[in-house]
Amino acid sequence: xxxxxxxxxxxxxxxxxxxxxxxxxxxxxxxxxxxxxxxxxxxxxxxxxxxxxxxxxxxxxxxxxxxxxxxxxxxxxxxxxxxxxxxxxxxxxxxxxxxxxxxxxxxxxxxxxxxxxxxxxxxxxxx
Amino acid sequence: xxxxxxxxxxxxxxxxxxxxxxxxxxxxxxxxxxxxxxxxxxxxxxxxxxxxxxxxxxxxxxxxxxxxxxxxxxxxxxxxxxxxxxxxxxxxxxxxxxxxxxxxxxxxxxxxxxxxxxxxxxxxxxx
Numbered sequence: 001x002x003x004x005x006x007x008x009x010x011x012x013x014x015x016x017x018x019x020x021x022x023x024x025x026x027x028x029x030x031x032x033x034x035x036x037x038x039x040x041x042x043x044x045x046x047x048x049x050x051x052x053x054x055x056x057x058x059x060x061x062x063x064x065x066x067x068x069x070x071x072x073x074x075x076x077x078x079x080x081x082x083x084x085x086x087x088x089x090x091x092x093x094x095x096x097x098x099x100x101x102x103x104x105x106x107x108x109x110x111x112x113x114x115x116x117x118x119x120x121x122x123x124x125x126x127x
Numbered sequence: 128x129x130x131x132x133x134x135x136x137x138x139x140x141x142x143x144x145x146x147x148x149x150x151x152x153x154x155x156x157x158x159x160x161x162x163x164x165x166x167x168x169x170x171x172x173x174x175x176x177x178x179x180x181x182x183x184x185x186x187x188x189x190x191x192x193x194x195x196x197x198x199x200x201x202x203x204x205x206x207x208x209x210x211x212x213x214x215x216x217x218x219x220x221x222x223x224x225x226x227x228x229x230x231x232x233x234x235x236x237x238x239x240x241x242x243x244x245x246x247x248x249x250x251x252x253x254x
Contacts, residue, residue: 015198017144017191019154027146027154029189031201031254062156064144068198071142074158127158 002036003124006075009065010036013100016065018043020054028054033097034065040118041065041077044094047086048112055081055117063119076125083118090114129163130251133202136192137163140227143192145170147181155181160224161192167245168192168204171221174213175239182208182244190246203252210245217241 010016016034019027028051035042041063045052055061059080067073085093094114098106137143143161146154155178162169168190172179182188186207194200212220221241225233 015193017146017156017158019144019146019156019189021152021154025148025152025185026187026205027148027189028205029144029146029156029191029203030252031144031191031193031198058152060153062146062154064156064158066142066158071158071195076156078153078155125157 002039002041003075003121005126006041006065006077006121006124007036007038009067009075010034010041012068014065014068016043016063018051019062020051021058021060022050022054023057033101034063035093035097040082040120041079042093043117043119044090044097045115045117046110046112047115052115052117061119072127074127077119077121078123079119079121081117082120085116085118086113090116129166129168130202130248132253133168133192133204133248133251134163136194136202137161137168139195141192141195143170143190145178146189147178148185148187149177149181150184160228161190162220162224167209167247168206169220170244170246171217171224171241172244173237173239174242179242179244188246199254201254204246204248205250206246206248208244209247212243212245213240217243
C-alpha cells in the first residue's frame with residue numbers, strides 16, 4: 001500500500017519533480033503533473049519522451065511531490081517504475097489530470113502515445 | 128557566463144529541486160534554497176548530508192528552479208559541481224539566503240559545516 005502522505009500530496013493539486021536517469025547515468029529532472037492510486041505514484045507522459053525512454057533503460061526514479069501551499073512540505077519518493085498502461089486508460093487519465101489542474105479536458109496534441117508510469121516506492125522521505 | 132533565465136530564477140525567491148546520485152547510481156531529489164552568481168548556480172548545504180557526499184563521489188547534478196508564481200515556468204540545469212566554499216563565506220551565504228526567503232538570519236543549528244556547491248551548467252532547459 002502507498003504511504004498516506006504521498007497519496008494525499010499526489011492526489012492534490014500539487015506538482016512533482018520527476019527524476020529519471022539517462023543511459024550514461026546522468027539525471028534529468030522536470031516538473032510534472034502527478035497522481036496516485038492505492039499502490040502506486042502515477043505519472044502520465046508520452047512514449048517518445050527522453051524521460052520515458054530513460055525509465056525503460058533504468059527504472060529507478062525519484063518523484064518529489066511539493067505541497068503547493070507550503071514549499072517546505074514535500075514527499076520524496078525513491079522508487080522504480082514497475083508497470084505502465086497505454087491506450088484508452090492512459091488517455092482517460094491525462095484528461096482526468098487536466099481536470100484536476102486546469103478544470104478542462106487535456107487540450108495539447110498527443111505527439112506519440114500517452115503512457116501511465118506506475119511507480120513503486122522503495123523509500124519515502126517526508127519533509 | 129550563466130544563462131540569464133537561470134540567474135533570474137535562482138536569484139529570485141524560488142525553490143529548486145536538487146538531484147544528486149548515490150554511489151549505486153540511484154537519484155535523490157530534494158527541494159532547496161538556491162542562488163546564483165555570474166558563473167554558477169549555488170546551493171548551500173552541510174558536509175554531513177548525503178547530497179553533499181554524493182556530489183563528492185559523482186559531481187553530476189540537476190537543479191530545477193521553479194518560478195514560485197508559475198509552476199509551468201522553470202529552468203532545468205544539468206551540470207556538475209565544479210567547486211565549493213566552506214568557512215566564513217559559506218556561513219555568510221546561508222544567512223543571506225535566509226534573508227532572501229525568510230527575512231531573518233539563519234536560525235537553525237549548524238550540524239557539521241556549511242558548504243556552498245558551485246554548479247556549472249552543461250545544459251539548460253527552460254519551460
